Amino acid sequence: MKLHEYESKDVLAKVGVPVPAGEVTSDGDEARAIAERLGGKVVVKAQVLMGGRGKAGGVKLFDDAASAGAFARELIGKTLVSIQNPQGMVVEKVLVAEQIDIAEEYYLSVLVDRAAAKVVVMISAKGGMDIEEVAHDDPGAIVRLHVDPSWGLADFQIRKAVREARIPKPAQSQMVQMIKRLVEAFMDTDADLIEINPCAWTPEGRLVAADAKVSIDDNALYRHEGYRQNADDAAEDPIEAEAARRGIAYVRLDGDIGVIGNGAGLVMCSLDEIASAGGRPADFLDVGGGAQAERVKSCVELVLMDPNVKGLLINIFGGITRCDEVARGILAAFDELNVTIPVVARIEGTAAEEGRRLLEGSRLVPAETMQDAARKIVELAYA
Amino acid sequence: MAILVDRSTRVLVAGMTGREGSFHTEQMIEYGTNVVAGVTPGKGGQALFGVPVFDTVEEAVAQTGATAALIFVPAPFAADSVLECEAAGIPFITLITEGLPILDSLRVVNRLKAGGRARLLGGNCAGIITPGQCKMGIMPGHIFAPGPIGMVSRSGTLTYEVVWELTRAGLGQSTCVGIGGDPLPGTRFREVLELFEADPETKAVVMIGEIGGSDEEEGAAYIRTMSKPVVAFISGRTAPPGKRMGHAGAIISGGTGTAQSKVDALLAAGAAVADKTHEIPVLVAQALASRGVGVG
Numbered sequence: 001m002k003l004h005e006y007e008s009k010d011v012l013a014k015v016g017v018p019v020p021a022g023e024v025t026s027d028g029d030e031a032r033a034i035a036e037r038l039g040g041k042v043v044v045k046a047q048v049l050m051g052g053r054g055k056a057g058g059v060k061l062f063d064d065a066a067s068a069g070a071f072a073r074e075l076i077g078k079t080l081v082s083i084q085n086p087q088g089m090v091v092e093k094v095l096v097a098e099q100i101d102i103a104e105e106y107y108l109s110v111l112v113d114r115a116a117a118k119v120v121v122m123i124s125a126k127g128g129m130d131i132e133e134v135a136h137d138d139p140g141a142i143v144r145l146h147v148d149p150s151w152g153l154a155d156f157q158i159r160k161a162v163r164e165a166r167i168p169k170p171a172q173s174q175m176v177q178m179i180k181r182l183v184e185a186f187m188d189t190d191a192d193l194i195e196i197n198p199c200a201w202t203p204e205g206r207l208v209a210a211d212a213k214v215s216i217d218d219n220a221l222y223r224h225e226g227y228r229q230n231a232d233d234a235a236e237d238p239i240e241a242e243a244a245r246r247g248i249a250y251v252r253l254d255g256d257i258g259v260i261g262n263g264a265g266l267v268m269c270s271l272d273e274i275a276s277a278g279g280r281p282a283d284f285l286d287v288g289g290g291a292q293a294e295r296v297k298s299c300v301e302l303v304l305m306d307p308n309v310k311g312l313l314i315n316i317f318g319g320i321t322r323c324d325e326v327a328r329g330i331l332a333a334f335d336e337l338n339v340t341i342p343v344v345a346r347i348e349g350t351a352a353e354e355g356r357r358l359l360e361g362s363r364l365v366p367a368e369t370m371q372d373a374a375r376k377i378v379e380l381a382y383a
Numbered sequence: 384m385a386i387l388v389d390r391s392t393r394v395l396v397a398g399m400t401g402r403e404g405s406f407h408t409e410q411m412i413e414y415g416t417n418v419v420a421g422v423t424p425g426k427g428g429q430a431l432f433g434v435p436v437f438d439t440v441e442e443a444v445a446q447t448g449a450t451a452a453l454i455f456v457p458a459p460f461a462a463d464s465v466l467e468c469e470a471a472g473i474p475f476i477t478l479i480t481e482g483l484p485i486l487d488s489l490r491v492v493n494r495l496k497a498g499g500r501a502r503l504l505g506g507n508c509a510g511i512i513t514p515g516q517c518k519m520g521i522m523p524g525h526i527f528a529p530g531p532i533g534m535v536s537r538s539g540t541l542t543y544e545v546v547w548e549l550t551r552a553g554l555g556q557s558t559c560v561g562i563g564g565d566p567l568p569g570t571r572f573r574e575v576l577e578l579f580e581a582d583p584e585t586k587a588v589v590m591i592g593e594i595g596g597s598d599e600e601e602g603a604a605y606i607r608t609m610s611k612p613v614v615a616f617i618s619g620r621t622a623p624p625g626k627r628m629g630h631a632g633a634i635i636s637g638g639t640g641t642a643q644s645k646v647d648a649l650l651a652a653g654a655a656v657a658d659k660t661h662e663i664p665v666l667v668a669q670a671l672a673s674r675g676v677g678v679g
Contacts, residue, residue, distance in 0.1 A: 112485055114566050114596040114632070117492050132637055149493035190484055219631065220484035222459060249629045264564055264629025265538020265593055268618040269660065275621040276658075284622075286629045289521070289539075317544050319523040320406075349543065350523055370544070371659060 001216045001227060004047045006095045008214035011189055012196075015181040018208045022097025026076060032069025034096040040065045044072050047093040052082030058091065061099060068096060087237075100210050105198035106167060107131055107142075108179065110186045119147040119186065121158075121179055123165040128198040141165075147183055155180075174207035175199075190220030239283075239305050246298055248285065255280025257381055258303035258312040258341075260296075262287050262321050270315045273374035279381065282309050290320040296329025301337055311381025314345035315370055323347045323355030334362060342380035346373035385513040385558040386533070386578040386585070387475060387504075388451060392517045395420045395443050395473065397464045398455035399431060403479075407455070407521050408432060414524040416517050419447040440464075440471040451475040453510065453519050458482035461506060462491050469494075469501040477519055478505035478569065485631070488567040495569065503569025507631065509539030509561035520561060530555015531676070532667060533579035535572060536591035537564050537598075537630070541618060545591060545663055552664035557585040564630025566595065572602030580609050586676045587612045587667055590654070594619030595633045595640040603648035612670035613654040614663055617642045 003011065006024040013019050023034045024047060035042045042065070046058030053059060058080050062068040072094045081088040105128030113120040124142045126134050134141055143165040147153050158176045167175050178199070186194050193215040200210040216227050243250035249264070253271075257279045261267035264286050271281040283306065287299050303309060316326050326347060333339060346367040347355045356366060365380065367373035394411070398404040399421030409432055412418050418434050420443035427438030437443035440452070452468040454461060454477065461480040468476045476495075483506045495503050504511060510520015514527040526543055528550045536542040539561055546559060560575050562568045572590060579585045590613055592599040599617065606613050620642040622628050624635040635641050649656050655666045 112489065117489060117567050149490060187486065190486055192485055217485050219458065219482045251626050251628060253623065263538060263540025264633060265541030265618050266544060268593060268622060268628050268633065269541055272618060272620045281621065284628050317540050319540065319543050320521060369661065371661065
């Protein structure tokens with residue numbers, strides 16, 4: 001679960017990482033008051049979880065509180081659209097923060113290195129740009145420091161890594177402190193990513209987290225009550241948010257053929273089959289193990305919420321999941337929802353024969369195999 | 384022979400009295416698995432399907448001589464359960480539970496590795512089956528058949544799909560290992576490939592991978608050195624970057640973990656890579672024939 005910038009900065013401030021002074025608000029007048037308290041020279045930043053926020057006009061610098069307040073008033077309630085997020089997102093809150101003078105920009109992040117099964121700190125003197133580009137163009141500019149799972153990081157290791165990353169000498173000791181605190185914050189909040197880019201070095205010699213991204217491990221939200229309450233709202237898409245409320249694993253994609261299957265691997269494979277048959281999948285949906293009819297119906301309803309969907313593929317290989325239950329769910333969906341698009345189902349495994357028998361005579365088009373199903377739905381949906 | 388489990392395996396089920404645990408324990412017993420003990424704190428002294436339930440793993444091991452553990456306990460308690468099984472001296476622990484926090488996985492995986500006493504399989508996996516001998520997991524037993532094909536996979540249902548096709552093609556399995564869909568699995572592709580390479584009953588290996596991480600690439604580096612043929616399949620070729628596709632580990636991030644990178648590594652290592660699941664039995668049969676191994 002990605003946190004907003006202001007929440008991310010709260011996480012950092014709590015462990016003593018310097019962040020620009022600022023406050024968040026959803027009110028234009030209050031934004032002006034905050035700007036006044038900060039001396040007028042502020043930056044106003046839309047709090048939306050999307051890439052390309054700056055280019056979309058969601059970030060602006062001001063010299064006086066009145067114009068900062070006017071901009072905030074205009075921004076709140078507005079929909080920002082970027083290349084990364086063409087559907088756009090409504091701005092509900094803005095962060096009003098002091099402007100930081102920046103002499104140099106560095107990069108810091110903490111994440112899990114899957115191959116090493118360890119937490120890793122990434123340090124670079126090349127901040128303020130896309131780190132993936134740095135990794136590609138100048139891999140030597142990024143230093144990786146693994147955290148020992150039983151005793152953490154020793155100061156000497158951090159000092160060595162910071163030197164290797166060619167962070168200029170005056171900034172080194174503050175950087176060492178910052179890294180220690182970031183690792184502490186990562187562990188305490190069950191984060192799966194903390195990224196500071198840029199990590200700003202000011203002309204007065206202060207190291208400050210000018211921008212921050214913190215993402216919390218979804219699986220650990222149960223032990224962080226405060227974040228858990230926001231989890232549904234944090235979804236970037238309204239159908240994904242609804243799926244989260246229903247406890248269904250659903251990812252919205254940009255195509256037009258809906259997909260329902262059981263098991264993540266089988267669903268991913270179904271998407272691949274649709275693509276190879278010339279179609280474009282509209283979603284990833286895993287009904288989960290042992291799904292009952294009611295849940296299957298709820299899944300069909302969810303997929304149909306996407307107005308782009310022109311056809312639906314259902315691919316079930318029943319293990320714990322009983323195919324007759326799936327069939328009852330599909331029939332209930334046909335009865336109770338207004339299903340007008342073509343539906344193709346491939347149903348195999350436990351109680352498959354009974355499931356197929358139940359579906360005979362319905363508007364569903366049966367298929368023998370996953371490949372056959374993909375071919376049929378692409379043909380029917382695009383007819 | 385087979386790997387990791389066979390008819391001599393004495394299985395303990397942690398969380399046996401829960402909904403999932405009891406359902407699958409009954410299925411395993413029906414399949415012929417030797418389930419010797421259940422563990423649920425506070426329910427010691429009861430019995431379920433004729434299997435005694437204990438309060439602690441230590442007690443269960445002392446009384447029944449369990450040699451493997453299968454864990455169904457909910458995610459908030461799963462790491463504790465793995466550590467309890469390790470402390471009680473169980474050498475093989477399979478974690479079915481999905482949703483373990485990544486830092487819990489990290490601590491458990493590193494602890495077991497450092498201890499060197501126990502192997503963890505999973506979490507978020509379907510378990511392991513040696514057809515006709517021992518089913519320790521949640522897979523539907525009837526689709527498997529004994530034979531010479533070793534199988535290792537990150538996905539449960541995709542394994543069933545492929546096994547179903549293999550079995551119908553007359554290609555039975557030595558052991559099928561589900562390593563699970565989590566980002567930090569206790570056992571990785573490479574380790575299972577090493578076990579299959581050393582197992583005289585396994586003549587060829589089917590490996591089912593998916594997007595996310597670099598486990599398949601690590602496995603491919605070992606495939607280069609293997610004497611046995613490997614047929615691979617990778618799902619998630621059309622998955623967009625940055626989106627988690629159901630499994631916690633199935634995500635392309637920072638340009639790593641793409642299906643193409645995995646397919647390229649496997650092809651370069653000499654594995655046959657199927658484009659579609661139904662090609663797998665054909666490729667396996669070809670690989671066996673080219674090495675003069677007869678089937679059935």
